[in-house]
Amino acid sequence: MPKIQAATVAEHRSLQRRALLDAARDILASGEPESPSLSAVAQRAGLARSSVYQYFRSREDLLEAVIADMFPRWSGFVAQRMNSATAAAEQVLAYADANLELVAQGEHAVMRGLAMAAPGAALAESSKVLHEQLRVPLVEALTRSGATQPQHMAELIQAVVRAGSQMIENGVPSDDVRDLVKQMLEPYLRASGMPRFEK
Structure with a gap:
């Protein structure tokens, strides 16, 4: 389990979700032809790909x-x-x-x-x-x-x-x-x- 970087588990989860959203936004804004994959978003956010599924069920869920x-x-x-x-x-x-x-x-x-x-x-x-x-x-x-x-x-x-x-x-x-x-x-x-x- 990754080290908690906040005072509470809830705050930690909120920060990680925010990091994933910001990473997806960065990729979308870059104008790259490929739409953001979960693995690319996880890599940019500095998280394991598997941890993304704790927050988003799919790429479509993330984009929504x-x-x-x-x-x-x-x-x-x-x-x-x-x-x-x-x-x-x-x-x-x-x-x-x-x-x-x-x-x-x-x-x-x-x-x-x-x-x-x-x-x-x-x-x-x-x-x-x-x-x-x-x-x-x-x-x-x-x-x-x-x-x-x-x-x-x-x-x-x-x-x-x-x-x-x-x-x-x-x-x-x-x-x-x-x-x-x-x-x-x-x-x-x-x-x-x-x-x-x-x-």
Whole structure:
């Protein structure tokens, strides 16, 4: 039995499970053509392959766990950044910037890896849930601001974020992209009379 590296067995198991999830994320983000096998994940986490089965029944079980772990973290990060802003205009900008920051950190690369490796139905459903979760606070901020057709405007803002994400992944410096997106959105926010830009 491996030496326990935590105060309790439960904490030890939690740490090892976290190490396996992080190892799988690293492999998915690397862009390697082969999807992460349990043995590759175990090796990267510094564990025996047999110990992986204490946490995940199969490769599919592991990938589903990565999905379940990743998407709430993404939406939580965006929500936290939006909640730290007070005016509706700042919340809209925070939404766009937080998503682009996550892309720059490599989170979107993990998503791409999952798209190649994870079961299609599981990823599609989780991706749908993520985008719905992300849209809710954005639409709410746009609605509070008095924006016309906030649902459609949210779709356009998400399209801008997707384009910015692609630029970052194509090698354009993330700071430049984040600044360009801000330059694109601020005139709309100013024209809409959102609190931050009232004269």
